[in-house]
Amino acid sequence: MDADSHKTEQKILLRSACLTAALALLGVLLGLVSRAQSLVFDGMFDAIDTGMSLVAWHASRLIGRGADCRFQFGYWHLEPILTLVSSTVRLFVCAYGLLGGVSSLMNGGRVIHYDIAITSAAISSCLSVVAFIYIQRNKRGLDSSLLDSDARGWQFGALMSGGLCASFLLAQALEGTSAAWMMPYIDPVVLILLTGGMLPYPISAIYRAGRSILQVAPRDLDQQVRAIAGDLVTRHGLIDHQCYVARIGRARFIEIGFITPTKHSGFTIAELDEIRSQVATELGGLRTADWLTVYFTAVRRRSLADPD
Secondary structure, three states: HHHHHHHHHHHHHHHHHHHHHHHHHHHHHHHHHHHHHHHHHHHHHHHHHHHHHHHHHHHHHHHHHHOOOOOOOOOOOOHHHHHHHHHHHHHHHHHHHHHHHHHHHHOOOOOHHHHHHHHHHHHHHHHHHHHHHHHHHHOOOOOOHHHHHHHHHHHHHHHHHHEEEEEEHHHOHHHHHHHOOHHHHHHHHHEEEEEEHHHHHHHHHHHHHHHHHHOOOHHHHHHHHHHHHHHHHHHHOOOOOEEEEEEEEEEEEEEEEEEEOOOOOOOOHHHHHHHHHHHHHHOOOOOOEEEEEEEEEEOOOOOOOOOO
């Protein structure tokens, strides 16, 4: 990203945080008035998203500064850490909401004011759709995992609020019918389905962020780098290669060591630089977030990362 792209990213994240805060306040207040636990949960989830969006905005500002004397590889590591923290908090909120829904269901459910609940869920769903479309249109070409995560959050929020609205409309339609006895159970059942359906989302996000923080080598990047290095070994008459890769947030860390003949290698500095340029070209060009190290040595460094 260039400076303008980082400013665009930060502007979108800040606007997203402001809208999420408004929806959180609306959801909690109208949820309490209507006595709908599912709406209160939706508002609490939005409140968490507000905090995470503000943290993401600040992280984007730090990432935009680039490397400094304290973090000499930049601030890319903040992305997976932020994802891990936010997903863990969401996981606990989902678990708490699930237990609350089960408890309410076992205690006979609750009667809510469906007119207020329907209005709140409809407003939240419409605004979530608008925010999702806005982010999708404005994040094109930015290659921002922060905006990708924020867009997924709005998409999920739109589906969640839309599902609540449909459920409340169904419950209201039962009023005055022989199935009216089911009305007190609609809200806890919706809350259970909502939180249960959301649980896989933070769990998968925690898994991905954990792999990034632990610097587990991504298989696709590892295979790509090894294929490029192997081709260059054959093309330039080198002995072998050693590759080490990691992906942390949007940053790729790639180290390639070419094993050269001990005598009469015949390579000039310009030719070695040309091989480095070929590596960068084969990788599709280097981005700001990429760290590429290519070295030449006659000594093999034995590592468990090397193939047998």
